[in-house]
Amino acid sequence: MQSASGQPSIEIFELTIMEPMVTFTDLWITAVCLYAFYKxxxxxxxGKVHQYMRWYFSIMAVATFLGGVLGHAFQYAVGLEWKLPGWLISMLAVMAVERASIMHAQPVINDKFGKFLEVANVVELLTFAVITFTTLNFFFIQVHSAYGLGLIVLPLHFLVYWRTRNEGSRIFFLTVIFATLAAFFYTSEIGLHKWFNHLDLAHTVMAISMYCFYRGARQLEVLKPEDIKEDKGAFGDAVKEAIKGTAWWKKLVG
Structure with a gap:
């Protein structure tokens, strides 16, 4: 049995497993998330920021486990609609990391804008959940993740880094940029081999990103008024400072 991704199935004790490497890399993400949650x-x-980050990793662990088992390994037995549990639960995880980012950025953003983002966070989740449920189209999961990470998490953490030079926010900012590789591999369908295809590459980037988010979460501190720099410097200077040096990747992963 061969899947739409082109990865052949295997049989273990007369049990057919579709897309075995895709399933494995999904479960790899699960393992990283469980490790992060435990640590x-x-x-x-x-604080709420750390509570939401713990929720993020625990919820994403459930989502990727269901995605690997129901969405890939046994998709032939359960049907397309059983992709939904993993998809919808992953949207809750993205909501949690958005919420953590909003809470973390509260000291450096306008109160009304912070409240607006909190409400938009819920409206956005419900909107994309309904669209995904009715269309069964993974595209809307991608759009939701792109919105959550690219338009909420990334700019908020960069703003916090710009104003406070908080190391945790620096790691979040760089990790979101790195995580865009997952979308690139997925949409371009670039893979190394039929046994390590574009989905496997995307999942590998996601697993590394989850570990980086964990390293960043460890360094997210409650911001105090004295942490906020009045002379925050130029925007471009903050970007250069965030990514400068040949050891930036070592710093990113700790």
């Missing part, structure tokens, strides 16, 4: 729970940092 952050053990760290036990207080």
């Amino acid at each position: 952050l729970k053990k760290l036990n940092k207080k």
